[in-house]
């Protein structure tokens with residue numbers, strides 16, 4: 001896999017977040033402060049600006065810079081969480097060649113490890129982790145079953161969508177939505193929704 005493949009993912013993710021900004025902000029208006037779509041759009045537009053002004057020799061350099069951009073440009077919980085995801089994702093691929101489906105899986109797991117370290121979420125807390133956790137497991141299961149990268153990413157995106165849907169009845173225990181207590185139940189988590197969009201974008205572009 002070439003650096004250009006990962007550039008394609010970031011560009012596709014940016015246009016996806018742009019197209020879904022009102023949808024994500026609408027979800028955040030029910031259980032948060034109505035800015036998740038704007039946050040994701042602003043962050044990924046800054047990543048696109050980075051891609052315009054620099055060229056990257058390696059996947060790890062690209063992903064680390066993208067992560068730093070998200071940390072610095074997105075206020076709110078999601079900026080540091082997604083920023084750390086990309087930083088760790090890049091670090092995991094430093095010096096790795098060729099980049100195999102296994103290596104991408106390890107990079108996803110390392111990235112999500114960063115999200116957990118920062119956000120301390122557990123499964124069922126009604127956060128983005130409720131989409132990431134089943135996605136990682138589905139990815140690894142697909143690879144163990146002999147799937148190639150495309151198959152593993154498709155399985156991961158489908159599992160993330162189920163995890164996203166399963167956040168609806170949950171009571172939030174992390175982030176702003178947790179301030180609502182029981183009233184957070186009955187609403188889909190915005191971050192689990194953007195995670196699913198990011199993985200669907202990966203399935204379209206990385207394989």
Ligand code: ADP
Nearest residue numbers: 036039076077078119121127128174175190191
């Ligand atoms: P903010 O809540 O600061 O306005 P956003 O609206 O951009 O930030 O992002 C909210 C999303 O961030 C939530 O829907 C949830 O998925 C995710 N989130 C919040 N806190 C955590 C956490 N501690 N761990 C994992 N994800 C979290």
Ligand code: MG
Nearest residue numbers: 032033035036
């Ligand atoms: Mg918000």
Ligand code: MG
Nearest residue numbers: 033035076077
């Ligand atoms: Mg906010």
